[in-house]
Amino acid sequence: MVGKAILSDLGLSTLFETSRDAMILFELASGRILSWNQAAVKVLGFAADEMVGRSIATLLPPPEVGADLADSSEAVFTQLASVKTGPLTLPLLSKVGEVLTIELTVNPLSAPGVPDGHALVILRNVSEQKRAEAQLATRVSELEWVNRRLREADHHKEAFLSVLSHELRTPLNIIQGFTSILQSELDGPLNEAQHGTVAQIMEGTHRMLNLITNLLEMGRIQAGKFSLAPLEVIFPSLVDKAVASLRPQANAKHLSISTDLSVPDLVLLDGRRMVQLLTFLLDNAIKFSPDGAAIKIRVWVEDGVLTGEVIDAGIGIEETDWERIFLPFQQVDMSSTREVMGMGLGLALSKAIVEAHGGTIAVRSQVGLGSAFRFTLPHAVFK
Numbered sequence: 001m002v003g004k005a006i007l008s009d010l011g012l013s014t015l016f017e018t019s020r021d022a023m024i025l026f027e028l029a030s031g032r033i034l035s036w037n038q039a040a041v042k043v044l045g046f047a048a049d050e051m052v053g054r055s056i057a058t059l060l061p062p063p064e065v066g067a068d069l070a071d072s073s074e075a076v077f078t079q080l081a082s083v084k085t086g087p088l089t090l091p092l093l094s095k096v097g098e099v100l101t102i103e104l105t106v107n108p109l110s111a112p113g114v115p116d117g118h119a120l121v122i123l124r125n126v127s128e129q130k131r132a133e134a135q136l137a138t139r140v141s142e143l144e145w146v147n148r149r150l151r152e153a154d155h156h157k158e159a160f161l162s163v164l165s166h167e168l169r170t171p172l173n174i175i176q177g178f179t180s181i182l183q184s185e186l187d188g189p190l191n192e193a194q195h196g197t198v199a200q201i202m203e204g205t206h207r208m209l210n211l212i213t214n215l216l217e218m219g220r221i222q223a224g225k226f227s228l229a230p231l232e233v234i235f236p237s238l239v240d241k242a243v244a245s246l247r248p249q250a251n252a253k254h255l256s257i258s259t260d261l262s263v264p265d266l267v268l269l270d271g272r273r274m275v276q277l278l279t280f281l282l283d284n285a286i287k288f289s290p291d292g293a294a295i296k297i298r299v300w301v302e303d304g305v306l307t308g309e310v311i312d313a314g315i316g317i318e319e320t321d322w323e324r325i326f327l328p329f330q331q332v333d334m335s336s337t338r339e340v341m342g343m344g345l346g347l348a349l350s351k352a353i354v355e356a357h358g359g360t361i362a363v364r365s366q367v368g369l370g371s372a373f374r375f376t377l378p379h380a381v382f383k
Contacts, residue, residue, distance in 0.1 A: 003034030003052065006118060010109060022123040024056070028108070029117050031055040043102075043125050045095030059092040061099045089126070101127040168212050176205045203248075214345040218328055221352045228356050230379075233271040235263050239297060242278035246286060254292045257282070262300040267380045269306075269357060277353045280346035281310040281373050288314035288371075305359075306380040309372050316367035325363065326351045350375070 003025045007013045016023055022040035026033045032055055036048040044059070087103045094100055105122045179202045181187060183195070190198065217226075243257055250257055278297070285295045289312045299308040317325065328348040354361040354375045365371035 006109070007035060012120070016120075022125075024051075024121050024123065026056065026119060026121065027117055028119050031057055034118070040123060043094075043123055044092065044100070050095075056092075061091050061093050087124075100125055101130045169209065172205050172208055172212075176202065176209075179205065211345075214349060217349055217352075218345050221349070226352055226356060228270040228273060230268055230270050230357075232266050232268055233274070234265050235267045235274075235299070236261055236265065238271055238274045239278060239299070242275050242282055243297070245275075245279055246282050249283070249286050250295070253286065253289065255286060255289055256294045258294065258296050260296065260298045260300075263306060264301075264381065267306060267377075269377060269380045270353075273353045273356070277350050277375070278308075278310070280350045281375075284346055284373070285310055285312035285314065285371075288312065290314065301381055304378075304381055306377040307374065308377075309374045311370065311372045313370040316369055317363060317365040317371055318367060319365075322363050322365065326361070347373075 004013065007016050007025060016025070016035065016037050019037060020039055022043040023035075023037045024033055024040055025035040032053065033051050036046070036051045038048075040051075041047055087105045089101060089103050091099050092102045103124045103126045105124075107120045107122070109118045109120055110116065179198055182190065182198045183202065239259055239261060243259065247257075282295065282297070289295060293313045295313075296311045297308070298311065299306065301307070326347050328345060350373075351361050354377070357377045358379050359376040361373065361375040363371055363373050
């Protein structure tokens with residue numbers, strides 16, 4: 001009755017009873033509950049007549065509720081009385097014994113005719129929110145641990161690739177050096193068959209060195225260390241350089257390579273990376289083209305964008321594989337009996353080079369009729 005009288009004197013009776021917020025009125029000094037609204041019943045399950053006259057400290061879960069309940073009550077309400085701004089969060093027991101995380105906002109009451117030392121407390125059940133926050137914190141901690149392990153793995157992988165590169169390049173360079181001596185016939189003349197054997201050794205070591213280089217490049221890309229050095233370069237010379245580097249492989253299969261360039265002589269891009277791109281695409285076309293086929297390189301400017309294509313008449317690619325072939329270590333034929341060997345890095349590196357320039361690369365193909373790899377370089381042409 002005391003609680004109702006105080007609320008009535010303050011003009012809060014209707015608000016207290018109809019509010020969707022759980023509210024209680026109590027004495028700050030003792031913690032004795034004077035009023036308990038219907039919304040509080042919904043939150044904690046206790047009816048008003050079960051709680052009025054009792055201390056809110058009786059709702060504290062063990063070990064807070066124990067032998068010295070009076071001390072617990074005093075400690076809780078010392079906290080409540082000291083709260084000036086912001087809510088206080090406490091664990092409270094519901095009627096069914098569930099520990100709820102309750103956020104209490106304390107509003108001390110002061111008005112003429114109303115005795116001091118009373119407060120209206122708004123309770124909000126934040127159990128789900130706190131559980132979600134705890135789960136999120138746990139997940140963040142797990143992800144941070146995984147990220148640390150991934151960074152460590154990347155560091156170890158980079159160190160491994162660096163050592164591997166050095167250890168593989170050294171003997172291969174020695175093999176190439178002695179093979180060059182044999183080819184120059186400084187130690188004596190070679191017959192035709194021996195020249196052919198030495199040429200195969202040289203080609204094999206050259207291919208191995210290229211594979212090692214590509215593997216290291218992919219490692220740099222995955223580690224986020226892939227970079228460009230754009231400069232003004234003469235584009236036709238880049239195409240000539242790429243074609244010349246693969247002319248022996250094309251001649252070995254009696255393939256013709258033609259170029260159709262309709263671009264300005266000077267463009268802005270990373271020349272070394274551009275030669276790599278054209279070499280990868282041209283090498284791919286040579287690998288998968290039948291003997292005697294034709295390969296064409298077309299480059300033009302379309303809507304201010306430098307656009308290029310490498311077109312072959314090779315085995316073609318199923319549409320379901322058009323995107324997959326640009327992933328690292330992927331080839332159309334991944335079986336143990338495939339005729340064209342390789343690590344499947346050329347197209348993945350091509351994609352990285354084009355995208356680093358702000359462009360796109362895609363393939364259009366028909367099985368048995370060949371493929372056309374098209375790339376765009378939107379910033380290469382001077383405006």
